[in-house]
Amino acid sequence: MRRSVADLGNESDQVREVREELSAMIDGPLRYPSSRDEMIEWGYKYTRLTNCKKCGAAIEWWVTPNGKRVAMNAGSVVGHWKTNPGCFDRMGHK
Numbered sequence: 001m002r003r004s005v006a007d008l009g010n011e012s013d014q015v016r017e018v019r020e021e022l023s024a025m026i027d028g029p030l031r032y033p034s035s036r037d038e039m040i041e042w043g044y045k046y047t048r049l050t051n052c053k054k055c056g057a058a059i060e061w062w063v064t065p066n067g068k069r070v071a072m073n074a075g076s077v078v079g080h081w082k083t084n085p086g087c088f089d090r091m092g093h094k
């Protein structure tokens with residue numbers, strides 16, 4: 001069955017509704033830690049300090065409560081790839 005552009009618009013509305021429902025289920029909108037203390041309180045674990053291989057900036061590596069590694073700008077709670085997207089290489093973080 002072919003769908004019209006109008007149908008696609010309705011799907012977007014449905015997706016938005018589901019996101020709003022899920023957000024309400026987890027007690028409000030999704031949030032990210034706003035301080036290092038909050039990261040630790042939420043279960044993030046600091047692992048090491050390194051330098052970015054592309055730009056040389058200092059990076060703190062953390063492990064999220066879900067076990068994912070994340071690179072933060074040193075002394076910050078901002079992801080390094082967010083402030084320096086050119087440093088991220090999907091094929092190996094080079």
